[in-house]
Structure formats: structure tokens, C-alpha cells
Amino acid sequence: MIQKEKLILALDSLIELEKRLAVLFHRDMASSLSFGGLGEADRRKILEYFQARAVIQTKHANAIGEIKKEAQGGRSDVY
Amino acid sequence: MKRRPSSLLATVLFLMAALVYVIAKAGSFFLASYRTPDKIFSFLLVACEVFLFVHAFGYVINVFRVIDEPRADPPAADADPLGAPSVAVLVAARHEPEAVLRETFSALKGLDYPRKTVYFLDDSSDEKYKEEAERLCREFGLVLFRRTRPRHGAKAGIVNDCLETLKEDFVAIFDADQRPISSFLKTLVPLFKGADRLAFVQTPQFYSNLNASRIARGAAFEQAVFYEYICEGKNSRDAVFSCGTNVIFRRAALLEVGGLDESTITEDFSTSYLLHNRGWKSLYYAHVSTFGLGPENLVGFFKQQFRWAMGTLTVFRKMMLDIFLGRCRLRPVQMWEYTLSGSYYLVGFVYFVLMLCPLAYLFFRIPTSYLPTSVYLFAFLPYAIFPLAVFYVALGRRNYRIRDLAVGQFLGVVAFPVYVRAAFRALLGLKAEFVVTDKSKTAALPYRALWPQMGMLFLNFAGVVWAANRYLYERQPAILINAFWAFYHFLLLGSVFYFNEEADPGARTGCLRPRAGFDYKILENGAYADLDPSAWVTRFGVFLSGPPPVGALLMCKVLLKDGRSLVFDGQIFSHGARKRDGRVETKIGVVTIAGEERRQLESLIEP
Numbered sequence: 001m002i003q004k005e006k007l008i009l010a011l012d013s014l015i016e017l018e019k020r021l022a023v024l025f026h027r028d029m030a031s032s033l034s035f036g037g038l039g040e041a042d043r044r045k046i047l048e049y050f051q052a053r054a055v056i057q058t059k060h061a062n063a064i065g066e067i068k069k070e071a072q073g074g075r076s077d078v079y
Numbered sequence: 080m081k082r083r084p085s086s087l088l089a090t091v092l093f094l095m096a097a098l099v100y101v102i103a104k105a106g107s108f109f110l111a112s113y114r115t116p117d118k119i120f121s122f123l124l125v126a127c128e129v130f131l132f133v134h135a136f137g138y139v140i141n142v143f144r145v146i147d148e149p150r151a152d153p154p155a156a157d158a159d160p161l162g163a164p165s166v167a168v169l170v171a172a173r174h175e176p177e178a179v180l181r182e183t184f185s186a187l188k189g190l191d192y193p194r195k196t197v198y199f200l201d202d203s204s205d206e207k208y209k210e211e212a213e214r215l216c217r218e219f220g221l222v223l224f225r226r227t228r229p230r231h232g233a234k235a236g237i238v239n240d241c242l243e244t245l246k247e248d249f250v251a252i253f254d255a256d257q258r259p260i261s262s263f264l265k266t267l268v269p270l271f272k273g274a275d276r277l278a279f280v281q282t283p284q285f286y287s288n289l290n291a292s293r294i295a296r297g298a299a300f301e302q303a304v305f306y307e308y309i310c311e312g313k314n315s316r317d318a319v320f321s322c323g324t325n326v327i328f329r330r331a332a333l334l335e336v337g338g339l340d341e342s343t344i345t346e347d348f349s350t351s352y353l354l355h356n357r358g359w360k361s362l363y364y365a366h367v368s369t370f371g372l373g374p375e376n377l378v379g380f381f382k383q384q385f386r387w388a389m390g391t392l393t394v395f396r397k398m399m400l401d402i403f404l405g406r407c408r409l410r411p412v413q414m415w416e417y418t419l420s421g422s423y424y425l426v427g428f429v430y431f432v433l434m435l436c437p438l439a440y441l442f443f444r445i446p447t448s449y450l451p452t453s454v455y456l457f458a459f460l461p462y463a464i465f466p467l468a469v470f471y472v473a474l475g476r477r478n479y480r481i482r483d484l485a486v487g488q489f490l491g492v493v494a495f496p497v498y499v500r501a502a503f504r505a506l507l508g509l510k511a512e513f514v515v516t517d518k519s520k521t522a523a524l525p526y527r528a529l530w531p532q533m534g535m536l537f538l539n540f541a542g543v544v545w546a547a548n549r550y551l552y553e554r555q556p557a558i559l560i561n562a563f564w565a566f567y568h569f570l571l572l573g574s575v576f577y578f579n580e581e582a583d584p585g586a587r588t589g590c591l592r593p594r595a596g597f598d599y600k601i602l603e604n605g606a607y608a609d610l611d612p613s614a615w616v617t618r619f620g621v622f623l624s625g626p627p628p629v630g631a632l633l634m635c636k637v638l639l640k641d642g643r644s645l646v647f648d649g650q651i652f653s654h655g656a657r658k659r660d661g662r663v664e665t666k667i668g669v670v671t672i673a674g675e676e677r678r679q680l681e682s683l684i685e686p
Contacts, residue, residue: 013188020185024258028370031287035303037478 004077011068018061026050089469093139096461097132103450103458104128111449120447124436127429130422135466137419141312142473148315163194164248164271166264166327169241171200171234172255174208177215179256179372184219186258192265196247198222200237202230232341234323235350239338247330254324257284257371267327267364278332278359279351282325282366283310286373293578294380297490298373300483306365308473314363318355318409318416323347325369332359343397345390352394352417356401356408377524377579380490381497388424388498392505395421426491427498434535434568437561441542441549452556489574496531523579532575539569597621598636599649619684620668635669637683645680 002010030050033043071079108121168187172180187197199221201212216223224241232239238252249268253259267280283306289299313319321328323346332354333339340349351361374380398417401407409417436447448455471481503509526533546562549555635649649669 016185017189021189021261024182024185024370025260028258028285028287031289031370032285032367034289034483035478037480 001078004071004074004079007071007079008068011064011071014064015061015068018057018064022053022057026053090140090143093136093465093469096465097136100458100462101125101129101132103454104448107449113446113449117445117447120436120439120445121449123432124447127432130425130429132462134419134423134426137415138309139466139469142308142469144315145308145311146473163192163268165194165196165246166192166249166251166268167245167247167330168195168197168251168253168264169200169238170197170253170255171202171237172212173202174205175255177211180211180215183253183255183258184215184221186260187221187253188219189261190259190264191261192263192268194247195264196222198224198241200224200241202226202234202237232339232346233344235339235341235346239341242330242333242338245330249327250330250333251327252324253369254371257324257369259325259369263368264327266368270362270364271327271329274360274362276358276360277329277362278354279321279326279328280362280364281310281319281321282364282368284322284325285367285370287370288372288375292375293486293580294377294490295373295375296483297486297578298380298383300479300487301490302373303479304470304474304484304487307477307479310363311365313416313420314361314365316412316416317360318413319361319363320351320355320417320420321347321361324371335359343390343393344386345394348391348420349394349397352398355413355417358408377493377529381494384494385497385501388427388501389505391421392424392502393508396506396508424498425502427495427500427502430492430495431499433564434539434572437564437568438538438542440557440561441546441565446557452560455560489571490578492571493532493575493578526579529575529579532572536569536572536575539565539572543569619680620666622666637680 030047033046038046104125108118108125111121113121168190170183170187184197184199190197197219199212199216201209201223202225203209203212212223215221224237224244226237226240228240230236242250249271251259251264263282267282270280271277284302286295286299286302289296310319326347333350336350336353336357338350339346340353343349355361374383395418398407398414398421402414407414439445440447450458471484474484475481542565543562546558546565550558550562635646637645
């Protein structure tokens with residue numbers, strides 16, 4: 001069980017993680033591919049994978065945002 | 080540890096090759112009957128070659144030591160986070176761009192560790208930056224710390240002031256542009272468990288903006304060389320030093336030596352020396368756990384190198400004095416490693432003398448080597464080729480390409496006047512101000528500011544031309560050898576034209592042509608229900624004046640040259656800040672999947 005206030009804080013952290021950190025991490029990982037000894041085709045494939053992941057994470061952030069809205073508007077204080 | 084015969088054999092071979100050369104050179108120096116000016120140049124050359132031999136030998140034995148001791152896998156994260164010790168995470172900054180701080184704070188907020196407190200040590204004097212710091216600390220839930228006493232000791236000073244107020248067991252320190260991965264503390268703090276005399280754990284720096292400019296790329300690979308075999312080799316001798324960021328200190332250890340050393344501009348190196356001198360241990364964790372930004376232009380690179388060079392040489396001078404006065408308590412192997420690190424930046428003098436010697440011979444007939452040409456080639460080639468081969472093969476085993484490594488080496492040579500200036504100041508005991516490495520300026524340097532490099536470049540070119548003239552009349556092989564070196568130095572210094580460019584964070588992404596206007600609005604909901612990753616290929620960059628909505632889905636509108644507009648969905652995949660005409664601009668990288676629009680958009684993107 002978790003109190004409403006704490007739940008909203010946790011959801012905020014999750015949104016931050018999904019929206020900002022994931023994108024930052026993808027960018028950093030993409031730059032590190034230069035060190036991996038990978039061929040151009042493999043690098044491109046991984047970059048595309050990162051980009052697809054970024055889109056999925058944005059969807060996650062939006063979904064979590066919806067949950068947060070519900071929690072903020074809900075009467076219950078314990079979930 | 081059982082040493083493999085191949086490693087031993089290789090080390091012995093290198094020693095033999097080096098000794099043959101150095102003995103031949105030194106012998107000819109003492110035996111030859113030449114004039115005093117000739118002897119002076121020859122002595123300088125021998126001294127430089129001894130310096131190179133010592134450092135090459137140090138590198139080679141570290142490489143073989145590391146090859147013989149395979150890297151351990153990263154330790155598993157602590158299974159008992161409830162029993163985890165407390166950690167204060169410190170980030171010190173002075174007038175850093177907001178976009179850079181936002182990224183760092185995001186990463187720090189995402190650190191997965193139960194007992195951490197993040198402190199932002201704001202050293203700004205400008206009201207604008209102070210307000211910015213307060214706003215960001217509120218937004219990210221950080222503790223804002225400001226000096227309570229008059230300003231002293233730059234970054235080390237504010238960290239020490241903060242240290243007095245802390246209660247946590249450990250102190251993690253990051254530069255304002257370094258972003259640790261979420262498992263940083265969870266993985267590294269347990270390394271202190273059961274190691275009561277372990278003072279700090281250092282992790283590598285990794286420049287993730289390596290594609291932003293040629294300088295950034297060169298600096299990234301120059302760094303990589305240091306963090307690969309060199310740090311690992313030092314670690315095996317308990318002589319790895321702190322690099323000031325991406326590091327966790329035991330607070331008790333720091334307090335025992337009076338905090339970070341404020342007497343030098345490389346407080347990290349100096350504090351490490353003080354800790355080792357008191358019998359504390361260090362550990363190098365050889366896995367990239369933090370992503371950061373490196374300098375993107377020559378100004379930033381030169382400032383960074385000047386600070387490192389002057390700081391380490393100052394500590395080196397102090398260490399030599401300690402040895403002389405019997406105050407140095409380091410073990411001999413630690414002393415050897417500190418000597419290598421502390422004296423490395425004398426390499427500026429070495430480059431300078433090596434460039435001067437062929438010119439002295441070609442223009443003034445001052446011989447710097449008294450060896451007959453055949454003996455010179457026989458003794459020199461194995462000695463020169465062996466460490467180079469070890470360097471490229473060892474790093475090749477870790478997937479580094481020769482071209483990238485060479486770019487890093489060229490960049491080091493181009494910085495030789497900076498090293499010379501830093502060495503003079505350090506050895507004469509002159510003070511230098513702490514300068515923050517500049518990541519935002521992107522302008523190229525005017526060539527008159529690069530007069531030492533340009534002057535040597537011209538002299539080497541003139542030397543090659545003059546050598547051709549002399550060889551026509553004199554037909555001496557020594558002229559050809561010296562001409563070869565002059566030409567080699569000409570090529571190395573010529574790389575200044577390659578590096579001194581206007582940095583563009585989107586150089587490898589492609590930018591919208593200036594005539595194409597760009598507009599966007601943030602979409603409320605995800606719009607990619609049926610995403611095909613393979614179609615997600617159009618990438619371009621654009622500069623905006625405001626902070627970037629990172630990760631957001633965008634409704635983008637590009638104005639075409641014929642007056643029509645193109646609307647498509649995009650998503651930001653990267654962003655970075657730069658300063659232009661006093662304003663901070665944010666460059667965002669956008670990707671789009673839109674079908675027909677994508678093809679139209681591609682026609683607007685400059686490769």
C-alpha cells in the first residue's frame with residue numbers, strides 16, 4: 001500500500017525517467033557505439049532500435065501521466 | 080599471478096631494443112669530438128629520448144600487466160540496499176549553462192540508491208545563474224549549497240566547505256557535465272565493504288559528445304587511451320589517482336588529509352597523492368559508468384590541457400621535494416607510477432626539441448646525432464616501432480581503430496605550446512587560475528593565436544625544401560633522415576587545420592538548410608501505434624532559442640522553398656547547447672517516420 005502523495009512523487013520520478021533519462025541514455029549509448037568495433041550496418045540497426053525504444057518510452061510516460069492525473073483527481077488517499 | 084612467457088619476452092625485447100639505441104646514442108655523444116653548440120643540441124635530444132623511453136617502457140609494462148590480468152566482470156549490485164551506507168552526491172558548478180545542468184540533474188535524480196542526498200554546490204557570482212540554480216534545485220529536489228566563507232580554492236574550496244557540513248559515510252563527486260548511469264552508486268558503494276583503507280573508487284570518463292567536432296573526437300580517444308591500459312595498470316599497483324569526477328571518496332579519508340588539496344589546480348591528483356602517502360588505497364573500476372562532455376574546440380581543449388599539465392607538474396615538483404626531504408611514504412612502484420603521471424606533461428618540451436633538432440641540422444649544420452646512418456637506422460627502428468606496435472595492437476584488441484587513435488595523438492602534438500607554457504609555470508612555481516573546461520563555445524581560433532604551431536609548421540616546411548636543395552649538392556644520407564623528420568613534424572602540425580574548425584553538434588546528423596524554416600508544437604499523446612523501426616530513418620538537427628522538450632513527440636512544420644509547408648510527426652532524440660553571440664542556443668536532433676513527407680524532408684537536409 002502507498003499513500004497518494006508518495007504515489008504521485010513516485011509517478012513523477014517515473015515520468016522523468018521515461019521522458020528525459022531514457023532519451024539521454026539512448027544518446028549516450030549511441031555515442032558509445034563508436035568504440036564498439038561494430039560495422040556501419042550493425043551500428044545503424046542499434047541506433048534504429050534506440051529510436052524505436054525512445055518512442056515506446058514516450059508512450060510509457062504519457063500512460064503514467066494518465067495514472068497520475070487519475071490519482072490526483074481521485075478521492076482515495078491509499079492505493 | 081603467473082606471467083605469460085610471451086609478455087615477458089616482449090618486455091625483454093623492448094628493453095633490449097631501447098637499451099641498444101640509448102647506449103648507442105649516449106656512447107656516441109660522449110665519444111664524439113664536436114663543438115659545444117652541437118653537444119648542447121645532442122644532449123637535449125638524448126634527454127628527450129630517455130624521457131620517451133621511460134614513458135614508453137612504463138606504458139608497455141602496464142599493457143602487458145593488464146593483458147596478463149583479465150578484466151573482472153562488474154560486481155553484482157548490493158543485494159541488501161537497506162544496509163547501504165549513506166552517500167552525499169556533490170556537483171560543483173560556476174556559471175554552467177542550464178541545459179547542461181538539467182541533463183546532469185536528471186541523471187542524478189535517476190540514481191538508484193536508497194540513501195543518497197544530492198547537493199548542488201553553486202559557486203556562481205552572477206545573479207542570473209544564482210536564480211537559475213535555486214529554480215533547478217527546487218525542480219529536481221536537490222540541496223543547494225553556497226559558500227559560507229570568502230571564496231577560496233575554486234572547486235576544491237567549495238567542496239571542502241560543504242564537506243564540513245556533511246554527515247554521510249561517502250562522498251561521490253561529479254563535474255557539472257557528467258551524467259552517471261542509474262546503477263552507479265548501487266554498483267560502486269559495495270566495493271568499499273570490507274576494505275577499510277580504501278579511500279576512493281575512480282571510474283572512467285567517457286565523452287559522449289565525440290561526434291560533435293573533430294576536437295571532441297580527438298579528446299575522447301586521447302582520454303580513452305588513458306582510461307584503458309594506463310589506469311588499469313596503475314590500479315594493479317595501487318597507484319591510480321582520482322580524476323576529480325565520477326569518483327566516490329570515503330569521507331573519513333578525505334577529512335584525514337584536510338579535504339581536497341586547494342594548493343594546486345588539479346586538486347584530484349594532489350589529494351590522491353596525499354592519500355596514498357598516508358597509506359590509503361585506491362581502486363579503479365574499469366567500466367564506463369558515467370557519460371559526460373568533452374571540449375569541442377581548440378580553446379576548450381587547450382584550457383583543459385593547460386590545467387591538467389600545470390597541476391600534475393606542480394604535484395610532481397612537490398613529490399620530488401618530498402622524496403628529497405624524506406617525506407614521501409609511497410612504495411617504490413607507486414612512486415614510479417606517480418613519476419610517470421606527474422612528469423608526462425613535460426612531453427611539450429620533448430615535442431619541441433624533437434622538432435628543433437632536424438631543423439638545426441638542415442639550416443645550421445648542427446648535428447644532433449653522431450651515429451653513422453646505418454647504425455642509427457639499425458638501433459632506432461626496433462626501438463621506435465615496438466612501443467607503437469604495442470600501443471596500436473593492444474588498443475586494437477579493444478576495438479579501437481588506428482585512425483581514431485592517431486587523431487588523439489595528433490591532437491596531443493598540436494597542444495605542445497600549451498604543455499611548454501604550463502611546464503614553465505609549474506616548474507617555476509607560478510600560480511595559475513582554475514579554469515573551467517569550456518564546452519559551449521564553438522568558434523574556431525584565429526590562426527594568429529596559434530602562432531607557435533604555425534611558426535613551427537612553416538619552419539618544418541622550409542626545412543624540407545632546404546633539405547631537397549642541400550641533398551642535390553651534398554648527397555648525404557643524414558640530410559634525408561633529417562628531412563624525413565621535418566616532413567613528419569610538418570604533417571603532425573598540419574593537423575591544426577583539421578582540428579581548428581567551427582564545431583557543430585549536428586555535423587553527423589545533417590541540418591536543415593538555413594532557408595528551410597522550422598516550427599513545432601508538442602503533441603499531447605503518442606502517435607505511433609504501428610511503428611516500424613526500420614522506417615525510422617530521417618534524422619536532422621535544428622537550432623532553437625528555448626530549452627528543449629526532450630523526448631517529446633512533436634508536430635513539426637517545415638517551410639519549403641516554394642512557399643508550401645510540410646507537416647510531419649517527429650521526436651527529439653538528442654539535444655545539446657551552444658553559445659552564439661552571447662546567447663545560448665539549443666540544438667535538437669529530430670527523427671521522423673512520416674512516409675512521403677520523409678522523402679521531401681530528406682531533400683531539405685544538408686548531409
